[in-house]
Amino acid sequence: MHPATHPTASAPDGRTYRTPQLRRRLLRGLLAAVVALPLVGMAAACGDDAGSDGKTKISIFWWGGDARAQLTEQALDLYTQKNPDVTFEKTWQANQGYFDKLATLTAGGNPPDIFQIDDNFLAEYAARNTTLDLKPYQDSGKLDTTKFPPSLLQYGVVDGKLAGVASGENTQGLVYNKTLLVKNDLPEPTTGMSWEEHIAWAEQVSKKTGVPGTQDPSADYKAFWVWLRQQGKDLYSGTDLGFTAEDVTKWFELWKGARDRGATPTPDVIHEGNATDITKQLVVTGKSATSWVWVNQMPELKKNTTDELGVIAYPGDPSGQWARASMYWSVFRGSKNADIAVDVINFLANDPDAVKLLGTDRGLPSNLDLRRVVSDDTTDEAMKQSIAVETELAESFGESPQVPIKGHSKVRAELTKAAENAQYGRATPAEAAAQFVEACKAAIAS
Amino acid sequence: MALTTAPDPTRRGSGSVRPDAKRRGTGRIRHGEGLAGYVFLSPWLIGLMGITAIPMLLSLYLSFTNYDILTPLSEVEWVGLANYERMFTSDPSWWHSVRVTLSFALIAVPLKLAAALGVALLLNRAWRGVGLFRGLFYLPSLLGGSVALAIVWVNMFNRDGAFNSFLALFGIEGKPWVNDPDWALETLMVLAIWQFGAPMVIFLAGLKQVPTELYEAASVDGAGRFRQFVNVTLPMLSPVIFFNLVLETINGFQGFTAAFVLSNGTGGPVDSTLMYTLNLYITGFTDLEMGYASAMAWVFLLAIALITVVFFSTGRFWVHYSDGEDS
Numbered sequence: 001m002h003p004a005t006h007p008t009a010s011a012p013d014g015r016t017y018r019t020p021q022l023r024r025r026l027l028r029g030l031l032a033a034v035v036a037l038p039l040v041g042m043a044a045a046c047g048d049d050a051g052s053d054g055k056t057k058i059s060i061f062w063w064g065g066d067a068r069a070q071l072t073e074q075a076l077d078l079y080t081q082k083n084p085d086v087t088f089e090k091t092w093q094a095n096q097g098y099f100d101k102l103a104t105l106t107a108g109g110n111p112p113d114i115f116q117i118d119d120n121f122l123a124e125y126a127a128r129n130t131t132l133d134l135k136p137y138q139d140s141g142k143l144d145t146t147k148f149p150p151s152l153l154q155y156g157v158v159d160g161k162l163a164g165v166a167s168g169e170n171t172q173g174l175v176y177n178k179t180l181l182v183k184n185d186l187p188e189p190t191t192g193m194s195w196e197e198h199i200a201w202a203e204q205v206s207k208k209t210g211v212p213g214t215q216d217p218s219a220d221y222k223a224f225w226v227w228l229r230q231q232g233k234d235l236y237s238g239t240d241l242g243f244t245a246e247d248v249t250k251w252f253e254l255w256k257g258a259r260d261r262g263a264t265p266t267p268d269v270i271h272e273g274n275a276t277d278i279t280k281q282l283v284v285t286g287k288s289a290t291s292w293v294w295v296n297q298m299p300e301l302k303k304n305t306t307d308e309l310g311v312i313a314y315p316g317d318p319s320g321q322w323a324r325a326s327m328y329w330s331v332f333r334g335s336k337n338a339d340i341a342v343d344v345i346n347f348l349a350n351d352p353d354a355v356k357l358l359g360t361d362r363g364l365p366s367n368l369d370l371r372r373v374v375s376d377d378t379t380d381e382a383m384k385q386s387i388a389v390e391t392e393l394a395e396s397f398g399e400s401p402q403v404p405i406k407g408h409s410k411v412r413a414e415l416t417k418a419a420e421n422a423q424y425g426r427a428t429p430a431e432a433a434a435q436f437v438e439a440c441k442a443a444i445a446s
Numbered sequence: 447m448a449l450t451t452a453p454d455p456t457r458r459g460s461g462s463v464r465p466d467a468k469r470r471g472t473g474r475i476r477h478g479e480g481l482a483g484y485v486f487l488s489p490w491l492i493g494l495m496g497i498t499a500i501p502m503l504l505s506l507y508l509s510f511t512n513y514d515i516l517t518p519l520s521e522v523e524w525v526g527l528a529n530y531e532r533m534f535t536s537d538p539s540w541w542h543s544v545r546v547t548l549s550f551a552l553i554a555v556p557l558k559l560a561a562a563l564g565v566a567l568l569l570n571r572a573w574r575g576v577g578l579f580r581g582l583f584y585l586p587s588l589l590g591g592s593v594a595l596a597i598v599w600v601n602m603f604n605r606d607g608a609f610n611s612f613l614a615l616f617g618i619e620g621k622p623w624v625n626d627p628d629w630a631l632e633t634l635m636v637l638a639i640w641q642f643g644a645p646m647v648i649f650l651a652g653l654k655q656v657p658t659e660l661y662e663a664a665s666v667d668g669a670g671r672f673r674q675f676v677n678v679t680l681p682m683l684s685p686v687i688f689f690n691l692v693l694e695t696i697n698g699f700q701g702f703t704a705a706f707v708l709s710n711g712t713g714g715p716v717d718s719t720l721m722y723t724l725n726l727y728i729t730g731f732t733d734l735e736m737g738y739a740s741a742m743a744w745v746f747l748l749a750i751a752l753i754t755v756v757f758f759s760t761g762r763f764w765v766h767y768s769d770g771e772d773s
Contacts, residue, residue, distance in 0.1 A: 096711070100731040107515045107736075124734060128516040268605060268622035271715045410733050413712060420716045424627055442536075443733075 056337050058344060059089040061105070062116035063098035065300075068361050075354040079347050086340055095276070106130055106332075113335040114344060117164055118327045119155070120409050125330065126163035127406045132331040133161040137342045144350050147367040151400040152323045158403050164328025165345050168363025171321045171393055172222050172314045173295035173386070175283050177211075179307035184209045189290075191313040191393070195227070195254060198315040202263035205289045215273045215282045216264035217292040218255040219419035221412045227251060229320040229398065236405050239444065245430075245437040252422045252429030259423065264288070267423040274416055279304050295393075296326055296363040298386040309382075311389050319398040326363035359383065364390055410443035509741035514734045522737070529741035540742065542717055543725035546631060550721065551698035554635040558698075559690055562642040566649035567679075580650070587643030596637070596707035600624050603633050624708055627718040634704050634719060645690040652686030653679070681766045688765045692757050699750055702727070722746055 062072060069092050076088045091112065093101065099121055105111045117125060125131050137143040143165065145153050156164040174189070181188055186208060189201055202213025217223035225235045228251075234242030258264050265273070265288050273282040278297060282288035284304040293301065298311055313321055329345045331338055348354055355370040360383050365371040375387040404411075418436035421427040427435065484491070509529055511522040533540050569580050589595045602608045603623040610620030623629045656679060664674045680687075702723040705713065713720030713728065726746070730739030 103515045103731060103734060109518075125516060128514065130516045266622075268625035268715070271625045272604075274714075275710050277710070407733075413728075413732070416712070416714065417716055420627075420714065424716060426627070426716065 054085060056086050056340055057089055058086060058114060058337055058341055059091070059112040060114040060344070061091045061102065061112040063093055063095045064116075064361075065094070068092070071358050071361055075348060075357045076344075078351070078354055078357065079344055082347075086344075111332045111334070113332055113337055113341040115330055115332065116167065116327050117330050119325060119404055120412070122156070122164050122328060122330070123158050123403050123405050123408065126158035126161060126403075129333055131161075131163040132333045132335065132338055132342075133163070134165060134331065134342065134345075135162045137346075138162060142339070143342055143346050147350070147369050149323050149366075149368060149394075151397070152325060152366055155323070155325045155400045155403060156328055163403075164325070164330040165349060166325030166327075166363075166366045167329050167348065168296065168326040168360070169323050169366060169390070170294045170296040170326035170363040171324055171390060171397070172226055173293055173298065173311045173389065174290055174314050175281075175293050175298065175301060175309050175311045176290045177283055177286075177305075177307050178310045180209055180211060180289055181205070182308075188310055189312060191318055193315050195315045199254075199258040199261065199263050202258065202289070203261045206262050209289070211286065212265040212269070212282075212288045213263045214258070214290040215288045215292060216255050216259060216270045216423065218252055218422070219270070219274045219416040220292050221415050222294075223292050223314060224251055224415065225401075226314045226320040227316065229401070230316040234401050235411075236402055236408075238402075239405055241437070241440055241444070245433045248418075248433035248436055249430045252419065252432055255419075256422060256429055267420070267425075270423055271420060274420070283309065294324075294326060294363075295386045295390045296360060299360075299380060299382040302382040311386060313393050318393055318396045321393060322397050322400045323394065324400070325366075360387060405444060407440075407444035411440050414439040414443060505740040505743060508737050509744050511737045513737040513740070515730075515736045516734065525737070529738045530745070532738065533741060533745065539717065539720065539725060543713075543720045543722045546718070546720050547699060547701075547722040550631060550635060550638075550701060551695060554638040555691075555694050555698040557635070558639045558642050558694060559645055559687070561639055562645035562690070563649050563683075563687075565642065566646045566653060567675075569646075570650060570653040580647075584643035584647055587641040587646075589641070593703060593707055596704040599633070599637050599704065600708050625715055627714075627716040630708065630715055630718045634701070634708065637704055638698065638701065645694060648686055648690055649683070652683045656682040684765045685767055688757070688761050692754060695753060695757070696750055699746075699753075 060076070062068070064072075069090075072092070073090060076090060080087055089112075102111070102115060102117075111130070117131075122131075134143055138145055145165070148166070149169070152166050152169050153162075156162055156166055176189055178188065180186075184205075186205055187201070189198060193201065198214065205211065205213035221235070228234055228243050228247060231247065233247055236242050255264070259267075264270060265282065269282065269287050272280060272285075273288065273291065278284075278293075278300045281291040281293060281301060281304075283291035284301050286305075286307075291301075292314065295311055298309065302309060329348065331341045331345065335341055348358065349365075350367050350370070352370060352373065355365050355367060356374060356377065358365070359374060359378065359380075364387060365374050375384070375391070378384055378387070414436055418427075418432040418439075421435070422429050422432040508522070510524060510526060512525050512528075513519070513522045565583055569576055569583070586595075604625060605620070605622035607623075609623070613620045621629055623633045660678045660682070661674055664678050669677065700723055701721050705719040705721045705724050706727070709715070709719045709724075711724075711728070711732075713724050722742075723746075726739050726742045729742060730736045
């Protein structure tokens with residue numbers, strides 16, 4: 001601007017004050033926009049429940065991969081076809097971070113009507129009254145569970161309330177590398193071998209193939225749990241632990257023995273395999289001849305290796321295993337559309353077309369009649385295999401234990417820490433066991 | 447501001463010529479200015495209030511409760527100082543995470559600053575192609591908290607990673623660095639040090655500000671390179687060193703991403719990478735003890751504030767501001 005001309009209010013300079021009204025209007029506009037923005041956001045957020053045109057939108061949230069997303073979306077579309085008034089807001093994501101998101105949504109007062117959950121968190125949510133009790137729907141027949149195995153249904157009950165409906169059944173499975181064994185002329189392991197026999201077998205595999213015979217599962221709560229049940233103990237008993245420090249010491253010593261004999265990989269590789277990620281399981285990364293997984297994970301494991309895999313029960317008496325709900329569908333207690341949400345769950349469990357679509361992606365179908373249909377229909381070899389093994393194991397299943405209690409996720413983390421302390425030689429089995437039990441007591445007390 | 451004030455640099459000076467007009471004029475302008483100021487500030491202001499200030503105050507409140515995320519806020523129970531008591535008296539993993547974080551910051555931050563200053567000195571010359579090198583050294587810090595970088599790091603430093611293959615060239619047998627509880631944290635420190643680009647650029651800018659006469663005078667007085675560095679460069683650079691030290695210390699304490707990725711969010715192997723922030727995250731979101739996690743966050747905030755205050759109060763003994771106003 002020209003230095004000689006100085007603008008003042010009384011003598012408006014052409015450039016600066018020509019349009020005070022415009023300026024004011026502009027300011028007001030801006031202000032309005034700023035104020036309105038969040039409102040627009042809120043309006044958009046409120047738009048979800050709609051319902052003014054007789055249509056209902058049900059929000060549903062699950063974890064899983066692309067394949068599961070596709071199958072689930074198709075099954076839900078089928079529901080919309082049969083019930084045109086109901087549409088879905090589907091959200092899904094990978095397992096990691098799922099429960100953070102679910103907790104955050106719940107805290108924000110915006111939880112989905114239907115959500116997928118597993119036994120690690122079911123009691124956490126049920127104990128805090130986040131899940132709707134489905135018992136009344138079961139009693140009135142709106143939720144048909146007559147075709148479910150009773151023990152599977154029971155595994156969704158927390159404090160006498162039906163907190164979740166199993167969306168699939170699975171059980172522990174010891175997966176081994178068949179190709180490796182055949183190539184080296186080694187016997188395949190069989191269900192019913194004792195733990196000692198299993199370790200001896202693994203030692204033989206290590207010696208002959210150079211690949212460690214078995215992943216050390218001492219950090220794996222599900223292996224520990226099966227072993228405990230075989231000793232007449234349990235992971236939990238009421239609101240307390242179902243085992244003592246002596247039990248844990250025995251468990252850790254069993255595996256210290258196995259490591260000393262060279263039956264397992266080195267601690268750092270064991271640590272790698274302790275990740276829950278399927279692609280990191282040692283049996284598919286070639287760092288061990290076995291991995292301790294769930295039977296229904298077979299098809300996913302198969303996708304990560306060219307080797308042929310076999311699956312059997314964990315060692316010891318197979319009645320230590322049970323019909324476990326691989327995951328559940330639960331309904332949020334505050335859902336405005338609870339009746340419809342329950343109907344959707346009922347549909348996903350009992351509608352022949354939906355169940356056929358979903359297959360065994362979440363585990364064996366809970367509805368026994370439809371389970372037979374699905375296993376007859378499937379063409380996926382790995383799926384056939386896992387169905388066959390699980391059906392066979394089902395004959396020797398023991399009774400379901402109680403659903404893991406509040407604090408379980410912490411207990412799992414503490415088991416891993418204690419077991420790894422022993423594996424890396426930073427603590428003796430007895431010291432690690434004592435630490436673990438103490439940490440568990442603090443975890444389940446709070 | 448441009449919307450309301452006349453972009454006339456002479457206005458302030460001219461006011462003395464016509465005081466009346468000026469007072470009236472600016473008064474009215476100030477009124478509009480203030481409003482416009484707030485309007486333009488509002489995105490930030492709303493952000494500060496809504497996203498930072500209110501949640502912070504809420505977390506202060508929650509730190510005195512047993513809030514567990516799933517229970518509605520209206521039903522939380524006031525537990526007084528119980529969370530703070532538990533932290534200091536009966537939570538070994540809290541103390542452990544404090545130790546891990548302190549050793550991380552105490553080692554990684556000074557080494558990172560030394561690396562940044564060293565490379566900045568090397569690159570503060572008029573070599574051909576020096577710009578390229580500046581860019582290359584700066585690059586890693588652009589990837590800062592990235593998850594991808596942490597994944598690359600894990601793959602480079604595991605048992606059959608690139609680093610061990612490199613060691614094997616010299617017949618050295620490596621370790622499973624990231625999966626070894628004795629080395630996992632050190633691996634993270636190396637990652638942090640390697641990302642020295644941001645402080646390096648600031649050091650470079652600082653070096654450019656040092657008047658060359660000082661070096662000339664020093665060399666006339668017979669000072670060698672080392673003497674010049676100690677007596678000219680370091681004092682002249684001390685405000686920049688101070689700035690970098692404060693910033694990097696705060697950053698160092700808050701390290702999260704790499705530890706999270708390396709350990710799959712567990713702080714393993716055997717809690718060796720359980721940084722304070724990671725422990726806080728696990729407590730809040732996995733164990734669902736958000737009240738307790740809030741208390742942890744507040745203690746953390748106070749600790750960092752305290753350390754910063756210590757820096758500022760010692761600063762006047764060693765930070766030299768060339769404009770003569772020691773502060």
